[in-house]
Amino acid sequence: MPKLIAxxxxxxxxxxxxxxxxxxxxxxxxxxxxxxxxDLKIRGERTIREARSLSSARRAGVATPIIFHVNPDTxxxxxxxxSGPRVKxxxxxxxxxxxxxxxxxxxxxxxxxxxxxxxxxxxxxxxLLLPSQDIVYFIDFGLATMTQxxxxxxxxxxxxxxxxxxxxxxxxxxxxxxxxxxxKSSYGKDASAVFRKVRAIESRGRxxxxxxx
Amino acid sequence: MIVLGIESxxxxxxxxxxxxxxxxxxxxxxxxxxxxxGIHPREAAEHHQKQLHVVLQDVFSETGVSLTEVKGIxxxxxxxxxxxxxxxxxxxRTLAKSLGVPLLGVNHCVxxxxxxxYFCKAEKPLVVYLSGGNTQITMLEAxxxxxxGETLDIALGNMLDVxxxxxxxxxxxxxxxxxxAKQAKGEYQELPYTVKxxxxxxxxxxxxxxxxxxxxxxxxxxCYSLQETSFAMVAEVVERALAHTGREEVIVTGGVAANARLxxxxxxxxxxxxxxxxxxxxxxxxxxxxxxxxxxxxxxxAKTTTPLxxxxxxxxxxxxxIDIPWGE
Numbered sequence: 163m164p165k166l167i168a169x170x171x172x173x174x175x176x177x178x179x180x181x182x183x184x185x186x187x188x189x190x191x192x193x194x195x196x197x198x199x200x201d202l203k204i205r206g207e208r209t210i211r212e213a214r215s216l217s218s219a220r221r222a223g224v225a226t227p228i229i230f231h232v233n234p235d236t237x238x239x240x241x242x243x244x245s246g247p248r249v250k251x252x253x254x255x256x257x258x259x260x261x262x263x264x265x266x267x268x269x270x271x272x273x274x275x276x277x278x279x280x281x282x283x284x285x286x287x288x289x290l291l292l293p294s295q296d297i298v299y300f301i302d303f304g305l306a307t308m309t310q311x312x313x314x315x316x317x318x319x320x321x322x323x324x325x326x327x328x329x330x331x332x333x334x335x336x337x338x339x340x341x342x343x344x345x346k347s348s349y350g351k352d353a354s355a356v357f358r359k360v361r362a363i364e365s366r367g368r369x370x371x372x373x374x375x
Numbered sequence: 376m377i378v379l380g381i382e383s384x385x386x387x388x389x390x391x392x393x394x395x396x397x398x399x400x401x402x403x404x405x406x407x408x409x410x411x412x413g414i415h416p417r418e419a420a421e422h423h424q425k426q427l428h429v430v431l432q433d434v435f436s437e438t439g440v441s442l443t444e445v446k447g448i449x450x451x452x453x454x455x456x457x458x459x460x461x462x463x464x465x466x467x468r469t470l471a472k473s474l475g476v477p478l479l480g481v482n483h484c485v486x487x488x489x490x491x492x493y494f495c496k497a498e499k500p501l502v503v504y505l506s507g508g509n510t511q512i513t514m515l516e517a518x519x520x521x522x523x524g525e526t527l528d529i530a531l532g533n534m535l536d537v538x539x540x541x542x543x544x545x546x547x548x549x550x551x552x553x554x555x556a557k558q559a560k561g562e563y564q565e566l567p568y569t570v571k572x573x574x575x576x577x578x579x580x581x582x583x584x585x586x587x588x589x590x591x592x593x594x595x596x597x598c599y600s601l602q603e604t605s606f607a608m609v610a611e612v613v614e615r616a617l618a619h620t621g622r623e624e625v626i627v628t629g630g631v632a633a634n635a636r637l638x639x640x641x642x643x644x645x646x647x648x649x650x651x652x653x654x655x656x657x658x659x660x661x662x663x664x665x666x667x668x669x670x671x672x673x674x675x676x677a678k679t680t681t682p683l684x685x686x687x688x689x690x691x692x693x694x695x696x697i698d699i700p701w702g703e
Contacts, residue, residue, distance in 0.1 A: 169648075195641075196610065197563060250619075317527075324574070327521070
């Protein structure tokens with residue numbers, strides 16, 4: 163009997179057996195609030211997008227679950243079961259030093275994605291798993307894109323920055339600074355162009371008094 | 376004891392009065408409607424200036440209260456259009472000074488949200504704030520409204536307004552789009568769907584919808600498609616924010632909250648995430664004076680009054696810049 167282990171915004175996750183191997187079945191369920199035409203399109207597209215990006219990310223050297231099976235018609239993906247807490251819950255329990263270390267690591271991994279022309283599209287601490295101290299798993303690639311556009315990389319960073327500011331307001335500055343250091347160390351000198359883009363994106367928002375030149 | 380509140384951030388000149396429990400005793404308004412195009416800041420200010428004493432008269436004839444019972448004058452200090460804001464601010468300073476009562480500079484966004492929380496009796500809700508100027512998903516945590524998602528370009532209500540004008544619908548456009556969408560009989564035309572994490576963008580959607588208009592698609596179909604697409608985007612980010620934060624209540628406020636289809640969608644989202652849903656009463660979804668008065672009351676209770684020297688209008692006063700003393 164499949165066991166529901168988590169209900170996210172888009173999908174339900176079931177723990178199942180795959181020929182003797184524990185797997186997660188990620189099922190993008192139908193949403194009653196949107197019209198069927200839109201619903202079908204979104205679920206199908208995101209399923210394909212996620213499967214592709216999970217494996218691209220892995221090839222780029224970023225830890226993601228291994229995919230076993232994809233079915234865009236039913237909007238389901240069978241993937242490796244990663245057991246571990248989310249960064250969201252873990253972050254408040256860490257020491258300042260460990261927080262910095264962790265976010266440097268996350269920064270390096272995101273830079274690796276970007277160097278391989280891949281954005282995550284929904285970088286929050288809910289989408290990062292910590293099965294052990296040394297490894298961060300990236301999940302939920304439904305909004306990922308293949309891109310070479312600095313704007314898209316900047317959006318990724320902006321989303322993480324916003325998630326940190328809102329969810330982890332007591333630690334966000336330490337975490338984001340460490341993230342930037344890690345990102346820069348892996349992305350190289352062009353990282354400053356991405357950082358500038360983050361500021362540009364944020365200054366386009368509503369009621370931002372500080373415009374950047 | 377009563378608090379009087381003045382709203383003049385954009386179209387609406389509103390004056391409201393609440394008693395010490397926050398109950399609304401009066402809520403009067405006069406709305407500036409541009410003859411052509413969108414809001415003209417100076418014309419809006421002129422309208423507000425001319426209507427001030429009329430609306431104020433209405434308030435006192437409606438409530439039967441006298442000025443001597445007023446224990447605080449609240450006004451929307453920002454964000455908004457500078458010329459329009461200044462009219463309310465001048466009025467507020469004058470009244471406060473002559474009555475010898477405290478001046479209370481209110482943030483318009485916080486006022487919308489606090490009024491919605493009051494009506495919805497929501498303790499710790501995820502707040503969806505959708506209006507002509509704002510599109511934000513926010514939550515009060517440790518004395519501050521934390522923004523989880525917002526628009527990266529224009530506000531949802533602004534997008535609907537601009538489209539309505541392009542389609543020659545008279546102001547206010549939102550309700551007319553809603554009516555037309557109902558007559559569409561389910562024909563849907565695909566439009567750009569832009570969600571970035573918990574953020575949104577509407578300008579591409581607006582451009583595409585306007586293009587459909589020039590291509591001669593039936594207006595009903597475009598209105599339906601526009602609503603279904605943009606509201607589904609909002610619904611999606613709200614669901615994502617609920618899953619991320621684990622909050623058990625969702626409330627919606629702002630002018631777009633008057634749209635029944637939007638409320639229906641958000642109620643379904645809440646159900647999906649086992650959360651409770653409530654909306655501000657449609658009558659108070661848009662800009663009004665009573666929300667400013669109510670927020671002024673909260674400030675008065677928290678003893679955070681605005682000295683004259685700090686009463687200058689703040690046209691770009693962001694929601695997440697404000698200390699909320701009643702937010703524990």
